[in-house]
Amino acid sequence: MNKEAKISCKNIWKLYGEAPEKFLKNTNNNPTTEEIKKNNYIPAVRDASIDVNTGEILVIMGLSGSGKSTLLRCMSKLIEPTHGQVFFEGNDLLKASEKELIDIRRHKMGMVFQHFALLPHRTVLQNVAFPLEVQGQEIQKREERAKDVIKLVGLEGREKYYPRELSGGQQQRVGLARSLAVEPDVWFLDEPFSALDPLIRKEMQNEFLRLQSMLKKTIVFITHDFDEAIRLADRIAIMYEGLIVQVGTPEELITKPATDYVAEFTKDIPRSKLLNAESIMNEKDKKPYENTVNYSDKIEKIASKVLKSESIFSVVDDNKEVIGSVSKKELIKALFAEDKNE
Amino acid sequence: MNKIKTILRGKFFFIFGPFIFLWLLRYIIPNYTISSKTPHWAYIPPKSCLGGCGSIDGLIPFVDWTNALIQFLRKYEIFGLFTFRDFTRGIASYVDKFLDFTEAVLHKGFPGYDVGPLPWIFILTLTIILGFYLRGWRLALLGGACFSYLILFSKRGIWELSMKSLAAISVSAPLAALIGLCLGILAVKRKRFANFLWPMLNILQSLPHFSYLILVVIFVGIGTKAGVIATVIFAFPPMARLTILGLQNISQEIKEAGVMAGCTKWQMLFKVEIPAARSPIMLGVNQVIMQCLAMIVIAAFIGQPGLGHDLLIRLQGLRLGEAFEIGVAVVLIAITLDRYSQALALKEPERREGNFVKRNPYLCATFFAIIICSILVFLFPFFNEYPKELTVSASVYLDNAIKSFTRSLFVPLGIFRDWMLIYFLMPLKAVFQSMPWTGVILFVGAIGWKLGKMRLALTVMLFVFFIASSGYWVRAMITVYMVFASLIICALIGIPLGIWASKKESRTKIVLNICDIFQTFPSFIYLLPAIMLFQISDVSAIFAIVIYSSIPMVRYTVFGLRNVPQQIIEASITSGCTDRQLLWKVKMPLAFPEIILGANQTLMFALFMVMIAGFIGTVDLSQEIFRALSFSDGGKGLIIGLCVAFIGLTADRLLVEWSSQMKSKLGFKV
Known part of the structure; x- marks a missing residue:
């Protein structure tokens, strides 16, 4: 097992149907797609193995029905996997007793839900203090802590409001605050911004990045929106029909898609947002030109000035040393590369 | 030849074929009529002597067996200590x-303490404040008007009568609600218990009141406490149902949020599930109160x-005034309690900030x-x-008004009554009475x-077989005829009214409000x-x-028609x-499944009302029940x-199966 891994999933299976454990055993825990279909099982997660490293943002993405939410719920044992192992800080979660599980959830895990899942009969303050309340913390202490977290997510002054009085974005801020109230090590977010308007979504993504820059949690984030995944992820895992098809950094997925499915997914992603000057530069040309660009600048940022001018640009690293060059030619090649492949 | 085959395979034949066939039997078998002394076994189930040819004319002596069981429960002493009846009477105490x-x-x-009952001024004022708290001045006005009537018309x-009834309700309603809530929770948590509870609830809710009134008399006795217990038995099933429904409909995410917060099972139940389902649960309480009110007349028996x-x-x-x-x-109390408890069910917590008085205005x-x-009470006896002198009564005027009204009509x-009897009811009754049980x-x-x-086919056949073999087939068919006749009239009134009402928003509102009342x-x-x-x-x-059971017909027709998707209409x-x-x-085609459900509800209402109509002398099962009661x-x-x-x-x-199959064919969610 990876030492750094906070959560480690080994060969997780989740099948729906009659006596799925027996079926898995009969097929040596490795049934084929045909076998599954023939026996009328619905595969939610198939043989998923993945590590979540301490302090990283792992985004699991896929279309609806791809099993991403199920996999997330297996990680917190909200759903019992049919087969496989889940290690949380090295302990097998599936062997943990009910009491141990409650303890882990109370102190180490926080979760944010797509439709907020706020308790409608409680005020903002009571909602945020809820996880502390079930731990048995006394009222003054927990409300103090809740107030701090509410301040952190920017909802000061709304403590006495009821969820129905808040907008969707504000409600999800309450959701974020509630999940952070216990200072969890691991933060699960299940499509937290999917139910929000596009503008609000962007704002909340920024909010999320701001929080993470302060808190440095280990994060598993579910989304079906590839743009969102690229914006937030350290690593992305792409799921398709219950299988994890590829795990990698955003750049890796775009430049080296493992399957056609991944390629199809990443096709519409504007490369300009993802690739930086370094990844497209002409490495052989190390002449210092008059104009320079930083190696980490995204194409998006440099495109207009490179395309407008007829000259070549030097690519420099952080020490201002020239490591290559970029011109119109490289830019166009990078931006429209897929046309050439077809 | 092919034509015959298609006919034999057709819907029509399967549904009406066996029926027509056995109806034709009357021409083959000589002594077919109901009136004949020894009707053929295919028409009327024969009397058997399994139970020793007692008083009951059944094929299977269910009645004797049940009575034997009741005797056993009355007499047999568990562990030689107490009988089941002692147990029930103990609870009753x-x-x-x-x-x-x-x-x-x-x-x-x-x-004992020389303290009188709560003075009327308290009840009136507190009702008004509660009305304000729950919804606002309109509700307060309703509550105030209701109790003012009770005070003013108290000649x-x-x-006093109202207070007696309310005293009984204020014991039976909380008790029924509590029992319903606990059973509902248990059913949600234990699948096996749910499998047992559902059919029990179905039977309990379709059993006419009078039939268990008798059991209550046997095991508890008579009087207010017996009435309260009968009321509780009658009133808890809707509470259990709504609790189950409410708890099952909590969004999965909210439950997961509870689990992820680290709730124990009890914390889950009391801090997450019950509060999240509070609206349906409180609607259950509303139902319980309404059922309790419906029982105040029946418990009087x-x-x-x-x-x-x-x-x-x-x-x-016949002192009608x-x-x-x-x-x-009764109606005023019913409407008031209904609206109050509905308001309670729909009430959202309100945000109030400021000092103590501002935060708790109603408490203050x-x-x-x-x-x-x-x-006031201390200073003025009023x-x-x-004072009795200030009460009024309109009964004399009412009596006169009713007399002159009926005289003029x-x-x-x-003429209308006789026409109905001769051309509609009697022929229909004859049809139903000549139906062979087979x-x-x-x-x-x-x-x-x-x-x-x-499975469905076997279940319903078993139901009918039970009725036939119990020895009450002829009476049962009269009940069926009354229900069927009412259903036809209800449909003739209810569907057009529903269509009319669904045309405009304003009409819908008015008609549904009248239905509510x-x-x-x-x-x-x-x-x-x-x-x-x-x-x-x-x-x-x-x-x-008909007046009682047209309500669901209208309601479901309006609902079905108004729920046709706007896109399809456009x-x-x-x-x-x-x-x-x-x-x-x-x-209409899209609303049809809903209308069928309406017909089903109408049928249930009608069946319930037939039993009560037995009070004014019909010769169906209800008369037998009244006889059994006495x-x-x-x-x-x-x-x-x-x-x-x-x-x-x-x-x-x-009907429900038919409707849901139609719905799924139309692509509606069932």
């Missing part, structure tokens, strides 16, 4: 303790004093009201007991089979106009049934549909009750 308290508060007072003691008891006596004596006055009191208002009322109503069994079985469910009337109230208009006959029974209009085409080609024949009461329940369940199973 606890109920009595609560009753002593509420009765003391509301009308008896505490003689014949309506106030086993000696519970109160409004119901006096209403019953006046109905029996006085009955009307009491009826208004209540506090001050109590102080002021106490001072506020303690409303005597001839046309008489044919009916095959008929329901064929429908069940046609709907594609072997009508539905809160306790069922016995409907007998009043029926007796007024048609005296005592099948027509008056059917009249009472698409049809742009295709050039006229209004009429839109209705008949688009809206002889305290528990076995007979229960078996007839089951016959009624099975009539209802047979229709219910088939």
